Amino acid sequence: xxxxxxxxxxxxxxxxxxxxxxxxxxxxxxxxxxxxxxxxxxxxxxxxxxxxxxxxxxxxxxxxxxxxxxxxxxxxxxxxxxxxxxxxxxxxxxxxxxxxxxxxxxxxxxxxxxxxxxxxxxxxxxxxxxxxxxxxxxxxxxxxxxxxxxxxxxxxxxxxxxxxxxxxxxxxxxxxxxxxxxxxxxxxxxxxxxxxxxxxxxxxxxxxxxxxxxxxxxxxxxxxxxxxxxxxxxxxxxxxxxxxxxxxxxxxxxxxxxxxxxxxxxxxxxxxxxxxxxxxxxxxxxxxxxxxxxxxxxxxxxxxxxxxxxxxxxxxxxxxxxxxxxxxxxxxxxxxxxxxxxxxxxxxxxxxxxxxxxxxxxxxxxxxxxxxxxxxxxxxxxxxxx
Amino acid sequence: xxxxxxxxxxxxxxxxxxxxxxxxxxxxxxxxxxxxxxxxxxxxxxxxxxxxxxxxxxxxxxxxxxxxxxxxxxxxxxxxxxxxxxxxxxxxxxxxxxxxxxxxxxxxxxxxxxxxxxxxxxxxxxxxxxxxxxxxx
Numbered sequence: 001x002x003x004x005x006x007x008x009x010x011x012x013x014x015x016x017x018x019x020x021x022x023x024x025x026x027x028x029x030x031x032x033x034x035x036x037x038x039x040x041x042x043x044x045x046x047x048x049x050x051x052x053x054x055x056x057x058x059x060x061x062x063x064x065x066x067x068x069x070x071x072x073x074x075x076x077x078x079x080x081x082x083x084x085x086x087x088x089x090x091x092x093x094x095x096x097x098x099x100x101x102x103x104x105x106x107x108x109x110x111x112x113x114x115x116x117x118x119x120x121x122x123x124x125x126x127x128x129x130x131x132x133x134x135x136x137x138x139x140x141x142x143x144x145x146x147x148x149x150x151x152x153x154x155x156x157x158x159x160x161x162x163x164x165x166x167x168x169x170x171x172x173x174x175x176x177x178x179x180x181x182x183x184x185x186x187x188x189x190x191x192x193x194x195x196x197x198x199x200x201x202x203x204x205x206x207x208x209x210x211x212x213x214x215x216x217x218x219x220x221x222x223x224x225x226x227x228x229x230x231x232x233x234x235x236x237x238x239x240x241x242x243x244x245x246x247x248x249x250x251x252x253x254x255x256x257x258x259x260x261x262x263x264x265x266x267x268x269x270x271x272x273x274x275x276x277x278x279x280x281x282x283x284x285x286x287x288x289x290x291x292x293x294x295x296x297x298x299x300x301x302x303x304x305x306x307x308x309x310x311x312x313x314x315x316x317x318x319x320x321x322x323x324x325x326x327x328x329x330x331x332x333x334x335x336x337x338x339x340x341x342x343x344x345x346x347x348x349x350x351x352x353x354x355x356x357x358x359x360x361x362x363x364x365x366x367x368x369x370x371x372x373x374x375x376x377x378x379x380x381x382x383x384x385x386x
Numbered sequence: 387x388x389x390x391x392x393x394x395x396x397x398x399x400x401x402x403x404x405x406x407x408x409x410x411x412x413x414x415x416x417x418x419x420x421x422x423x424x425x426x427x428x429x430x431x432x433x434x435x436x437x438x439x440x441x442x443x444x445x446x447x448x449x450x451x452x453x454x455x456x457x458x459x460x461x462x463x464x465x466x467x468x469x470x471x472x473x474x475x476x477x478x479x480x481x482x483x484x485x486x487x488x489x490x491x492x493x494x495x496x497x498x499x500x501x502x503x504x505x506x507x508x509x510x511x512x513x514x515x516x517x518x519x520x521x522x523x
Binding site: 116132133134136138139140144147150151152156196197198199200201246247248249251253348 | 458485498
């Protein structure tokens with residue numbers, strides 16, 4: 001059955017809005033709607049065409065009904081499955097399922113946040129979840145969790161703070177080539193190491209930004225995609241896995257459920273890591289891409305630190321990762337997953353300007369939710385990859 | 387400490403849910419975790435059924451209190467707000483892990499692999515389970 005989904009649906013529009021600092025007191029749902037309309041315009045479609053709704057939100061407890069009301073649509077299929085920042089990547093899979101089953105014809109995936117201008121810090125629904133066995137110790141959500149994972153990775157595998165810093169430096173080099181990125185000034189490994197420690201071993205430069213921003217993607221069935229104005233970007237494979245919610249119950253802090261989501265996505269796509277031209281890995285913290293490169297099979301467990309060293313994932317390196325600058329330098333409005341999709345689609349359409357990965361036919365998007373909790377992997381490709 | 391004694395909340399109600407039971411016990415100075423009578427595994431955090439086998443036949447047991455630091459971090463904080471503090475994941479010898487804090491050693495000096503022992507503190511008028519370096523024998 002999973003093979004029947006391969007190539008059955010395509011992203012035909014993407015949009016961004018309110019990046020960095022959204023002007024004029026725009027709310028989270030304003031930004032989400034602006035991104036949605038931008039994606040629909042990109043697809044040559046109207047909001048009137050949308051009958052499948054896949055929103056996620058850090059602000060709305062009931063994003064399905066809130067976003068449908070705001071946009072003025074009555075969806076025939078609606079799924080606001082909330083697994084944190086992994087949700088939009090997961091929604092690619094659910095949208096493909098709904099499209100394939102005929103439950104909707106035009107699926108809209110969207111996210112938006114005004115956390116920077118409204119609060120100046122992370123705003124997330126998950127902060128209000130009861131965690132009586134963690135909260136009394138005052139972990140700073142979510143950075144303590146990632147610091148614990150990074151510390152364990154360093155202990156088990158000899159990963160160094162310099163190797164963590166390589167991830168931030170690579171992201172910044174990509175961001176320097178992306179006019180839409182929030183932070184573009186040069187960043188050195190020494191800059192990262194000498195920045196303020198927030199949660200050892202992570203400094204403020206090992207952490208994602210706190211920005212506003214929204215993103216959206218429009219999906220239709222492959223047969224309809226061929227008639228759209230944009231070159232379709234097909235969903236070749238996707239899978240989601242989650243093994244824990246709270247970091248204290250993550251038994252092995254160095255192996256994430258991306259091992260399962262990656263295996264599932266590659267199996268559906270009939271591809272292996274060597275077939276992927278460009279990667280978008282949810283980099284909430286510098287340890288993330290290291291863990292995901294290992295768990296997704298781009299290197300062996302424990303070798304992620306050495307793998308990213310010497311600029312391998314930076315511009316000019318052998319494996320382009322987070323070509324928009326990532327959550328570390330492009331922007332991180334509370335949840336970053338949707339931006340992995342937007343950047344992958346633009347790369348596959350050849351629209352990425354100075355940072356374009358030449359001839360990219362396949363892209364891997366990886367979403368991460370909560371504290372390494374939910375993992376969603378999607379593999380996208382051009383018609384040549386079908 | 388018998389189960390009977392801790393199996394009541396502040397209003398004297400018995401038949402407590404897992405969280406209420408755990409914290410009622412902690413308030414009585416008892417650190418208790420669950421044990422599955424069917425698959426014989428320990429369980430933490432407390433819940434109504436075993437996450438390993440689904441059994442609802444769970445017992446509250448007193449763990450040894452001995453554990454090992456599985457990972458550790460310290461959060462930086464201004465001195466006037468209390469200074470840096472430790473957050474750790476502790477693996478109990480019973481094979482469960484939990485978030486906690488290691489006291490009696492500087493936050494940055496807590497090390498992965500360190501042997502630790504549970505202690506109950508009163509903090510903000512509430513009992514809090516923390517760990518301390520195990521006494522070298």
